[in-house]
Amino acid sequence: RTLRWLWKAPLLASLAGIAYVGWGVYEERNPGPQVEPDPSKKTLVVLGTGWGSVSLLKKLDTEHYNVIVISPRNYFLFTPLLPSCTTGLIEHRSIMEPIRTILRHTKANVKFYEAEASSVDPERKVVRVLDTSEIRGDVIETEIPYDMLVVGVGAENATFGIPGVREHTCFLKEIGDAQRIRKKIMDCVETAAFKGQSQEEIDRLLHMVVVGGGPTGVEFAGELQDFFEEDIKKLIPDIADRFRVTLIEALPNVLPSFSKQLIEYTESTFKEEKIDIMTKTMVKKVTEKTVEAEINKPDGTREKITLPYGLLVWATGNAVRPVVKDLMDRIPAQKDSRRGLAVNEYLVVQGTRDIWAVGDCAVAGYAPTAQVAAQEGNFLAGLFNNMARTEVLEQRVRELSGSLNLEPGNAADISKEIEEHERQLRRIKDIKPFHYSHQGSLAYIGSEKAVADVSWFNGNFASGGSLTFLFWRSAYLSMCFSTRNRLLVINDWVKSKLFGRDVSRE
Numbered sequence: 383r384t385l386r387w388l389w390k391a392p393l394l395a396s397l398a399g400i401a402y403v404g405w406g407v408y409e410e411r412n413p414g415p416q417v418e419p420d421p422s423k424k425t426l427v428v429l430g431t432g433w434g435s436v437s438l439l440k441k442l443d444t445e446h447y448n449v450i451v452i453s454p455r456n457y458f459l460f461t462p463l464l465p466s467c468t469t470g471l472i473e474h475r476s477i478m479e480p481i482r483t484i485l486r487h488t489k490a491n492v493k494f495y496e497a498e499a500s501s502v503d504p505e506r507k508v509v510r511v512l513d514t515s516e517i518r519g520d521v522i523e524t525e526i527p528y529d530m531l532v533v534g535v536g537a538e539n540a541t542f543g544i545p546g547v548r549e550h551t552c553f554l555k556e557i558g559d560a561q562r563i564r565k566k567i568m569d570c571v572e573t574a575a576f577k578g579q580s581q582e583e584i585d586r587l588l589h590m591v592v593v594g595g596g597p598t599g600v601e602f603a604g605e606l607q608d609f610f611e612e613d614i615k616k617l618i619p620d621i622a623d624r625f626r627v628t629l630i631e632a633l634p635n636v637l638p639s640f641s642k643q644l645i646e647y648t649e650s651t652f653k654e655e656k657i658d659i660m661t662k663t664m665v666k667k668v669t670e671k672t673v674e675a676e677i678n679k680p681d682g683t684r685e686k687i688t689l690p691y692g693l694l695v696w697a698t699g700n701a702v703r704p705v706v707k708d709l710m711d712r713i714p715a716q717k718d719s720r721r722g723l724a725v726n727e728y729l730v731v732q733g734t735r736d737i738w739a740v741g742d743c744a745v746a747g748y749a750p751t752a753q754v755a756a757q758e759g760n761f762l763a764g765l766f767n768n769m770a771r772t773e774v775l776e777q778r779v780r781e782l783s784g785s786l787n788l789e790p791g792n793a794a795d796i797s798k799e800i801e802e803h804e805r806q807l808r809r810i811k812d813i814k815p816f817h818y819s820h821q822g823s824l825a826y827i828g829s830e831k832a833v834a835d836v837s838w839f840n841g842n843f844a845s846g847g848s849l850t851f852l853f854w855r856s857a858y859l860s861m862c863f864s865t866r867n868r869l870l871v872i873n874d875w876v877k878s879k880l881f882g883r884d885v886s887r888e
């Protein structure tokens with residue numbers, strides 16, 4: 383009998399899987415009716431459609447507010463799989479989820495404006511927004527008033543003012559960046575393969591340099607080397623022995639936020655993959671074809687080097703966006719904050735009453751990661767839902783208290799109801815401050831290997847290799863925004879495995 387059930391288990395699991403996917407697809411295609419917002423309710427303006435803002439919108443009870451979302455991007459981007467888009471392993475649309483789809487699934491109608499917030503005036507409680515859409519040919523500027531504001535605009539790329547970075551390098555933060563890199567890789571390869579190139583020029587074109595050994599730089603270097611090994615090398619064998627990837631990092635090691643054991647594992651895997659790691663090397667200047675850096679040698683001296691490159695990807699972390707900087711300058715309590723909007727334990731921007739901040743633009747004492755941003759967004763949704771319920775209950779208690787004298791015959795019932803509401807009020811008013819729960823860090827390091835520092839029963843569990851790679855894939859697949867994203871990503875993985883990556887340059 384047990385054997386018979388064992389035999390049936392995979393069948394039942396498959397049926398459950400199909401039903402789950404089917405339900406996901408049905409739900410996405412058939413959103414329920416939405417109620418119209420009530421103009422007497424407070425206006426909640428949310429800036430951004432990234433991890434922080436979208437996590438908030440997913441959990442927020444939109445019936446309680448007039449919600450307006452403003453972002454220059456009309457989609458959510460699943461950033462953990464962005465490095466895979468640079469080589470075409472995953473197609474970019476597979477990791478984008480239209481904000482319109484997301485907002486169509488909220489309880490009450492939410493307004494969305496595709497525009498950029500240029501400034502926030504906390505005194506007048508208005509956000510100034512710019513619509514820079516090319517379709518009209520001019521820039522439209524307007525103001526949007528708010529009662530409550532959530533700033534979730536993320537961060538921009540840090541360049542530290544190093545000359546040439548903005549003009550000559552590619553960043554890796556947005557979909558457009560990944561597309562630019564994908565194009566440029568193939569441009570370098572095709573130009574190097576062109577007739578009559580000097581040996582020096584071929585070497586330059588095929589030298590791919592990555593600056594910054596944080597998770598973005600490491601994951602990109604791994605993906606790039608995979609692309610070369612699995613596809614470019616096979617399709618264009620004449621340039622096979624010239625393609626080189628170099629990773630430059632100012633600190634003594636890559637992945638500084640991972641455990642020592644995983645740093646060593648990553649560095650040794652990169653050596654096997656023939657990725658050159660140059661640590662203790664600080665880039666000082668970038669020109670159109672070269673990168674100039676300074677190596678800190680063990681004897682304390684410094685050596686200047688100049689490396690010719692074909693593609694240079696700049697991944698040196700985050701900087702504060704101008705809209706955030708402008709807001710910080712308007713709030714005296716923010717004068718000592720450097721890395722973003724300092725928030726209290728309820729994510730309220732310090733020095734303000736009605737502004738909250740989430741994600742990379744907020745300084746709450748945590749690393750700027752998707753995990754933190756998502757948990758902060760969830761927390762705020764809970765907080766706002768509670769605030770709205772509190773108002774409703776308090777209003778009801780006021781009404782009931784007023785009717786106590788008017789309806790003495792019902793006094794017992796009314797008192798009971800008041801008591802019940804007050805009990806609920808005590809419970810929901812007892813809101814705990816935001817607490818981040820770290821689930822661990824994961825990074826792909828190339829050749830179907832990944833590293834993971836995972837929190838496990840109050841301890842830490844570090845692992846690296848091919849099994850970790852399977853864990854990495856399944857973890858990120860399960861975290862993809864929608865069933866549609868999940869199916870598209872699986873399809874891309876299978877397609878690339880069977881037919882290779884598409885090397886055509888659009």
Ligand code: FAD
Binds near residue numbers: 453455598752753755
């Ligand atoms: P974002 O997700 O960056 O969203 C910001 C939003 O604000 C965007 O919609 C943007 O268009 C909008 N915006 C920008 N300017 C304005 C403006 N002026 N007005 C209105 N809206 C504006 N973290 C992990 O935990 N795990 C990972 O595996 C991981 N992988 C990553 C891979 C890459 C390549 C990168 C770049 C980052 C990765 N991260 C990862 C970090 C993670 O993506 C960020 O921490 C996260 O996106 C921060 O969320 P956020 O909501 O603060 O900002």
Ligand code: NAI
Binds near residue numbers: 544593595598750
């Ligand atoms: P980062 O800040 O983590 O790393 C940037 C690296 O660039 C640093 O190690 C720094 O020493 C180096 N650097 C700075 N200036 C330099 C210079 N002039 N020359 C050489 N090296 C220089 O930035 P990253 O990787 O973009 O990550 C940003 C955030 O996103 C981090 O919090 C990270 O944890 C998160 N993230 C997480 C991922 C994951 O969990 N898999 C993947 C990508 C990002």
